[in-house]
Amino acid sequence: MSTATRSLPRTIGAHAILLTYTVIALFPVIIVIMNSFKSRAGIFGAPLTPPTPKTFDLIGYTTVIGQGDFIHYFQNSLVVTVASLFFVLLFGAMAAFALSEYRFRGNTMMGLYLALGIMIPIRLGTVAILQLMVASGLVNTLTALILVYTAQGLPLAVFILSEFMKQVSDDLKNAGRIDGLSEYTIFFRLVLPLVRPSMATVAVFTMIPIWNDLWFPLILAPSEETKTVTLGAQLFLGQFVTNWNAILAALSLAIMPVLILYVIFSRQLIRGITSGAVK
Amino acid sequence: MGSLNIENVKKAFGPVEVLKGINLEVTDGEFVVFVGPSGCGKSTLLRVIAGLEDSTSGRVVIDGEDVSATPPAKRGIAMVFQTYALYPHLTVKNNMGLGLKQAGTPAAEIERRIGIASSMLSLEPYLSRRPAELSGGQRQRVAIGRAVVREPKLFLFDEPLSNLDAALRVNTRLEIAQLHRRLKATMIYVTHDQVEAMTLADKIVVLNAGRIEQIGGPMELYNSPANEFVAGFIGSPKMNFVDGARLGETAKTIGVRPEHLTVDPKSGTWKGTVVHAEHLGADTNLYLDCEKAGLITVRIFGVYNAEPGATLYATPDPAKTYRFGADGKVLK
Numbered sequence: 001m002s003t004a005t006r007s008l009p010r011t012i013g014a015h016a017i018l019l020t021y022t023v024i025a026l027f028p029v030i031i032v033i034m035n036s037f038k039s040r041a042g043i044f045g046a047p048l049t050p051p052t053p054k055t056f057d058l059i060g061y062t063t064v065i066g067q068g069d070f071i072h073y074f075q076n077s078l079v080v081t082v083a084s085l086f087f088v089l090l091f092g093a094m095a096a097f098a099l100s101e102y103r104f105r106g107n108t109m110m111g112l113y114l115a116l117g118i119m120i121p122i123r124l125g126t127v128a129i130l131q132l133m134v135a136s137g138l139v140n141t142l143t144a145l146i147l148v149y150t151a152q153g154l155p156l157a158v159f160i161l162s163e164f165m166k167q168v169s170d171d172l173k174n175a176g177r178i179d180g181l182s183e184y185t186i187f188f189r190l191v192l193p194l195v196r197p198s199m200a201t202v203a204v205f206t207m208i209p210i211w212n213d214l215w216f217p218l219i220l221a222p223s224e225e226t227k228t229v230t231l232g233a234q235l236f237l238g239q240f241v242t243n244w245n246a247i248l249a250a251l252s253l254a255i256m257p258v259l260i261l262y263v264i265f266s267r268q269l270i271r272g273i274t275s276g277a278v279k
Numbered sequence: 280m281g282s283l284n285i286e287n288v289k290k291a292f293g294p295v296e297v298l299k300g301i302n303l304e305v306t307d308g309e310f311v312v313f314v315g316p317s318g319c320g321k322s323t324l325l326r327v328i329a330g331l332e333d334s335t336s337g338r339v340v341i342d343g344e345d346v347s348a349t350p351p352a353k354r355g356i357a358m359v360f361q362t363y364a365l366y367p368h369l370t371v372k373n374n375m376g377l378g379l380k381q382a383g384t385p386a387a388e389i390e391r392r393i394g395i396a397s398s399m400l401s402l403e404p405y406l407s408r409r410p411a412e413l414s415g416g417q418r419q420r421v422a423i424g425r426a427v428v429r430e431p432k433l434f435l436f437d438e439p440l441s442n443l444d445a446a447l448r449v450n451t452r453l454e455i456a457q458l459h460r461r462l463k464a465t466m467i468y469v470t471h472d473q474v475e476a477m478t479l480a481d482k483i484v485v486l487n488a489g490r491i492e493q494i495g496g497p498m499e500l501y502n503s504p505a506n507e508f509v510a511g512f513i514g515s516p517k518m519n520f521v522d523g524a525r526l527g528e529t530a531k532t533i534g535v536r537p538e539h540l541t542v543d544p545k546s547g548t549w550k551g552t553v554v555h556a557e558h559l560g561a562d563t564n565l566y567l568d569c570e571k572a573g574l575i576t577v578r579i580f581g582v583y584n585a586e587p588g589a590t591l592y593a594t595p596d597p598a599k600t601y602r603f604g605a606d607g608k609v610l611k
Contacts, residue, residue: 172365174360175364176366178331178358180381181352
């Protein structure tokens with residue numbers, strides 16, 4: 001069934017490479033989820049086998065839900081991630097629009113300055129950030145985390161979005177201006193829907209490091225009320241005894257929300273309403 | 280209502296001067312076409328008139344009112360863009376009505392105007408569709424309709440036909456001409472295509488490198504071009520330019536249009552060899568390599584059989600030969 005564009009060996013080769021990669025990428029995740037449904041003896045006896053009726057045990061999940069305020073940690077993580085994501089996308093898109101749309105003195109320098117954060121890790125400034133948060137009384141608040149994550153996500157967002165905003169047809173924006181739309185309406189109603197796929201890309205890249213971060217919650221907001229899921233999972237990690245059932249269950253649960261958000265955004269990645277706007 | 284005055288408008292982007300002092304007067308109801316090669320500043324001039332670009336100096340006066348500091352929406356203009364620029368999230372009807380809605384026009388009035396415009400452009404069946412569900416020609420008609428409903432003092436067209444295929448271009452050109460006749464509105468139209476300019480315009484403004492080369496009616500430009508640039512730009516195929524010195528003339532350059540040359544196999548002014556022949560049915564374009572005049576184009580009406588390599592004599596019509604001075608201007 002070899003045709004002009006497809007040959008059997010090449011198809012098999014491509015699929016073999018992709019499948020190998022998929023297996024490698026999914027292996028740790030599957031091991032975690034599999035073992036989270038097993039008893040302690042099951043986990044240590046045969047870590048690579050799926051749960052059997054003999055080893056099946058929900059002890060991990062009952063521990064997680066019973067002990068520690070896990071629902072609350074989840075809520076914290078979700079609030080921090082969603083709020084940071086919202087601000088990153090909003091401010092990032094606005095800055096990108098200004099950089100790509102308006103001619104002003106120092107435009108290029110401003111763009112470079114805003115992109116500088118991509119090269120310098122925000123963790124280098126941890127001490128200063130902590131001092132700042134202490135001085136402003138924001139330690140042990142979710143606001144502190146949201147502010148830091150917004151700052152962390154903005155450089156990449158501005159960088160990627162301004163490239164995409166440049167591609168939005170000038171004619172469309174000018175048509176809006178002639179029809180009397182304000183610059184805000186042009187931004188929110190005309191430009192943003194057209195860069196939605198790139199917004200989704202930025203959202204995915206911003207969201208995952210925030211959700212998984214342990215560093216800043218540990219330093220800025222370690223209190224019981226403001227713990228995030230990743231920090232909460234440390235509860236079961238003792239110096240001498242580690243409750244593996246609970247940790248694996250907590251990690252499995254932590255994957256869920258981020259997976260849901262990813263699915264939402266990846267739908268946007270595929271969909272594009274650009275067609276028909278221009279040309 | 281609908282006159283336009285441009286007084287000494289200059290526009291510079293940093294050190295680059297795009298418009299170098301434009302003066303132009305457009306009277307009510309005129310169809311004016313800006314034409315010129317790409318980069319000549321014609322689109323920039325249109326954008327300055329629309330208010331999408333601020334001029335560096337000079338005034339734009341619409342209907343006796345200086346609008347140099349007025350935002351585009353308040354200038355009483357409507358613009359049709361090359362890329363249609365329809366709002367992708369709105370239906371055809373809302374696309375047309377958005378400008379009026381923003382201006383606070385009552386719904387009944389919007390409805391009435393959309394009705395008139397859509398029947399004029401036969402867009403009624405598509406009113407509830409989105410731009411993505413329309414063909415290129417239909418989209419451009421919607422864009423024109425969006426301009427019509429605003430009942431502007433001034434219509435601005437920025438190369439509206441460039442994205443359409445050849446057949447649609449001719450149809451839409453005809454529609455724009457009819458629209459102008461029906462609305463009797465002032466229209467300003469930018470194009471790089473001299474055929475569009477010649478067929479649509481009451482008045483053509485030929486621009487080159489930020490300056491106006493000549494303003495005049497289509498036939499005026501064709502019959503008495505002011506300089507070498509206009510002579511070469513208007514007319515297709517392009518006018519032949521021959522170095523005056525090679526012909527023993529006092530003028531720097533001699534210009535003659537391909538259609539004002541006759542050929543004869545036996546005798547004539549310029550002896551040459553046929554390089555290539557283009558047979559178009561209605562006429563034939565011959566490319567001759569002449570001993571004295573160099574490579575020239577001859578346009579013969581009807582069919583003319585000439586093989587490459589054959590020797591032919593070309594004779595220019597002395598009454599329709601142009602003589603240009605060293606500065607490019609026509610010598611009277």
